[in-house]
């Protein structure tokens with residue numbers, strides 16, 4: 575497969591690049607010009623297109639001929655960065671390409687997720703504060719996902735729990751709604767979040783799904799599979 579990683583220089587992006595290379599995929603990475611150095615360890619093994627991920631010309635060039643596009647939807651910055659990125663990816667990717675987007679549990683596809691008071695409080699308090707200081711724009715990630723859910727492209731939106739670093743434990747398990755018992759542990763290794771994103775490229779059952787994921791070795795995942 576030829577795979578584009580949009581937002582390749584971040585932690586999740588770098589893990590996705592590594593997993594894609596491990597699977598023998600040809601990889602094109604997009605990241606901000608100033609972050610190209612973060613991808614030095616992949617030098618000679620991937621093609622890098624520097625630029626803003628919401629710049630349509632940058633995305634058009636990067637996704638040309640790709641079978642799959644993995645996009646990190648970041649809430650950082652306040653110029654509709656997430657929604658601009660999602661729109662550019664949907665508009666410019668080849669029509670049959672598998673499009674996989676990352677976000678967090680706070681995104682709801684159908685309003686049927688049941689959130690803990692902790693997550694509700696975090697979004698209610700952190701969102702406006704981040705916006706006030708022009709750090710992040712949680713609402714724009716919501717808008718990005720609204721557009722994706724309405725699209726006829728072959729999309730999957732992967733919604734991750736809280737994250738931690740550490741060695742891979744294997745492919746996370748998933749469920750349709752936050753609040754489902756299997757997700758209770760609310761923790762996934764970032765490297766495995768990336769594994770799920772890359773594996774989704776070849777899993778047609780995930781087309782038009784917004785799986786909420788949790789680490790496969792967490793207590794709730796193990797209890798759910800027992």
Ligand SMILES: NC(=O)c1ccc[n+]([C@@H]2O[C@H](COP(=O)([O-])OP(=O)(O)OC[C@H]3O[C@@H](n4cnc5c(N)ncnc54)[C@H](OP(=O)(O)O)[C@@H]3O)[C@@H](O)[C@H]2O)c1
Nearest residue numbers: 581583584585586606609647648650651676677678734735
């Ligand atoms: N962190 C969590 O606890 C958590 C939990 C659940 C889901 N997620 C999801 O996981 C994904 C990755 O998030 P992460 O927190 O793990 O971060 P990450 O992988 O380290 O990625 C951060 C990304 O944000 C970009 N970025 C930072 N500041 C920016 C700005 N001002 N304008 C534009 N881009 C900017 C970085 O690009 P540069 O390399 O160019 O700086 C990088 O690509 C996101 O989709 C997030 O919603 C995160």
